[in-house]
Amino acid sequence: MSRPASLAVNGLLLAAAAISVAPLLWMLSASLMPAGQSNAFPPPWVAAAPTLANYRELFARVGVGRYLANSVVVATAGTGLSLLFNVSAGYAFAKLPFGGRERIFRSLLAALVIPAQVAMLPLFLMLRSAGLVNSYAGVIVPALASVFGIFLVRQYARSIPDEILEAARLEGAGEAHIFVHIVLPLLKPILVTVAIFTFLNIWNDFMWPLIVLTDGRLQTLPVALALLSREHVQDNELMMAGSVVTVLPPLLLFLGLQRYYIQGLLLGSVKG
Amino acid sequence: MRPGLAGWCFAGPALAVMGVFFAVPVAAAFMLSLTDFDIYAIADPSNLRLVGLRNYFQLLGTALFWKALGNTLYFVVVGVPLSIAVSLATAVLLDSELARFKGAFRTALFAPVVTTVVAVAVVWRNLFHARYGWINHALGAIGIGPIDWLGDPHWSMPAIILFAVWKNFGINMIIFVAALQAIPRELYEAARIEGAGAAQQFRHVTLPLLGPTLLMVAVVTMAGYFQLFAEPYVMTQGGPLQSTVSVLYLMYEDGFKWWSLGLASAVAFALFALMLASTALLLRAARGKVAALGGA
Numbered sequence: 001m002s003r004p005a006s007l008a009v010n011g012l013l014l015a016a017a018a019i020s021v022a023p024l025l026w027m028l029s030a031s032l033m034p035a036g037q038s039n040a041f042p043p044p045w046v047a048a049a050p051t052l053a054n055y056r057e058l059f060a061r062v063g064v065g066r067y068l069a070n071s072v073v074v075a076t077a078g079t080g081l082s083l084l085f086n087v088s089a090g091y092a093f094a095k096l097p098f099g100g101r102e103r104i105f106r107s108l109l110a111a112l113v114i115p116a117q118v119a120m121l122p123l124f125l126m127l128r129s130a131g132l133v134n135s136y137a138g139v140i141v142p143a144l145a146s147v148f149g150i151f152l153v154r155q156y157a158r159s160i161p162d163e164i165l166e167a168a169r170l171e172g173a174g175e176a177h178i179f180v181h182i183v184l185p186l187l188k189p190i191l192v193t194v195a196i197f198t199f200l201n202i203w204n205d206f207m208w209p210l211i212v213l214t215d216g217r218l219q220t221l222p223v224a225l226a227l228l229s230r231e232h233v234q235d236n237e238l239m240m241a242g243s244v245v246t247v248l249p250p251l252l253l254f255l256g257l258q259r260y261y262i263q264g265l266l267l268g269s270v271k272g
Numbered sequence: 273m274r275p276g277l278a279g280w281c282f283a284g285p286a287l288a289v290m291g292v293f294f295a296v297p298v299a300a301a302f303m304l305s306l307t308d309f310d311i312y313a314i315a316d317p318s319n320l321r322l323v324g325l326r327n328y329f330q331l332l333g334t335a336l337f338w339k340a341l342g343n344t345l346y347f348v349v350v351g352v353p354l355s356i357a358v359s360l361a362t363a364v365l366l367d368s369e370l371a372r373f374k375g376a377f378r379t380a381l382f383a384p385v386v387t388t389v390v391a392v393a394v395v396w397r398n399l400f401h402a403r404y405g406w407i408n409h410a411l412g413a414i415g416i417g418p419i420d421w422l423g424d425p426h427w428s429m430p431a432i433i434l435f436a437v438w439k440n441f442g443i444n445m446i447i448f449v450a451a452l453q454a455i456p457r458e459l460y461e462a463a464r465i466e467g468a469g470a471a472q473q474f475r476h477v478t479l480p481l482l483g484p485t486l487l488m489v490a491v492v493t494m495a496g497y498f499q500l501f502a503e504p505y506v507m508t509q510g511g512p513l514q515s516t517v518s519v520l521y522l523m524y525e526d527g528f529k530w531w532s533l534g535l536a537s538a539v540a541f542a543l544f545a546l547m548l549a550s551t552a553l554l555l556r557a558a559r560g561k562v563a564a565l566g567g568a
Contacts, residue, residue, distance in 0.1 A: 222502075244391075
């Protein structure tokens with residue numbers, strides 16, 4: 001009974017994995033085809049004569065390098081800044097008692113039921129009057145602090161023994177010193193996790209950057225790609241190359257740091 | 273240092289940011305939904321007037337709003353169960369003692385989750401192409417005639433649902449795998465000794481013990497699926513015949529294409545209310561189920 005069952009389980013897994021990966025491989029393959037080749041019947045699996053012409057066109061003529069740079073700047077700066085806010089807050093909610101702490105934390109969790117898009121219309125008007133529409137800052141601002149990030153850090157920081165912190169205080173160390181020299185090194189794994197999540201969220205985000213970046217020069221890759229793909233419906237191979245450029249950084253980041261990402265996903269799915 | 277002060281110093285900045293960039297705008301959005309804020313008010317705020325609930329009544333009388341509501345519910349009601357079923361099926365396969373190369377399979381199955389939705393939507397728009405797309409080509413191989421996925425109003429939403437399931441099932445799969453691993457193997461052993469087959473084991477051991485995880489996953493997935501926007505924006509632009517206009521798509525068009533920010537805020541709150549009501553309904557149904565099981 002075990003041999004056919006084993007074949008069935010592994011066969012089904014193989015089929016599911018193939019369906020998951022095939023669209024990504026097709027994207028890569030079509031991006032290497034000369035213009036027009038992918039629109040054929042039956043669709044060709046691999047390029048007859050692979051070419052980088054689409055990528056050259058993308059960077060030289062369409063100016064994708066600029067959008068790539070925008071995405072890198074926005075995602076990197078946003079990740080760095082939000083780490084600062086989320087990690088210190090997560091540590092406070094775990095280890096530094098203050099008046100109303102538990103009540104505030106519960107209301108943060110409750111606020112998760114409000115869809116972020118509700119805030120977008122007034123936020124746009126606020127940023128407009130502050131002159132931040134069409135700026136990197138405008139894109140980053142709503143991602144600066146996240147309940148999910150604070151929650152992850154808090155869950156992890158709760159495992160730090162109080163004795164270590166108390167001992168440091170008795171020796172006269174200030175709170176800032178304790179945070180930098182004792183707490184941060186202990187939190188390193190969760191810092192990596194929160195950083196990946198934030199980076200991927202900002203990189204992949206679409207609706208808010210679409211709203212706040214009306215000027216083409218500052219657009220991030222997903223916004224530029226969405227607008228280009230509406231114009232260039234026929235240039236399939238070119239759009240596939242654009243998709244590869246957009247998808248590759250988050251995919252590589254995930255493949256490299258998978259362990260941290262999955263750990264965060266599981267920590268976040270446990271009820272506080 | 274006074275006790276409590278350190279806590280405020282560390283938590284304060286994040287709380288301030290969330291207050292200024294989330295709490296205040298949410299409250300402002302509600303106020304905005306009670307005004308006739310439009311392109312004239314952007315130019316000169318003195319054109320702004322309070323109109324009470326007029327935006328909400330106007331929505332109720334707009335055919336496109338009901339259409340968007342129906343489309344979004346279609347996406348949620350079909351997409352969420354399908355998505356969870358695929359997650360659960362792949363999780364059970366991955367958790368099986370018979371599965372080989374678990375790490376590689378897990379990575380491959382999870383890969384779509386971390387991709388950029390806009391980029392893979394562009395790819396899937398091509399896969400769904402009526403003449404040259406791989407999907408119709410594969411269907412043709414098993415004798416099914418070509419479907420105009422993105423051009424036929426009856427097939428556009430199913431196409432977007434298939435794409436969304438492919439993109440998202442990996443997240444819940446990972447959560448289910450962890451929950452499955454927490455089920456003691458002795459329970460399956462005991463069921464086997466009593467003569468239960470694989471299907472019965474799944475139904476009487478796995479499913480009941482997965483209950484709380486299933487509910488949590490359903491609530492979170494549903495909230496996510498209500499926020500449908502990028503997929504129709506890229507793949508169908510709301511068409512054909514407005515068959516893929518979602519509530520958020522409508523909000524975006526009202527707000528940032530026509531600059532009726534008052535009306536668009538009312539759309540946003542309508543979505544919020546719908547999400548709250550659906551979640552409450554789901555939780556209630558789940559409680560009923562638990563009570564029924566307890567009585568059995």
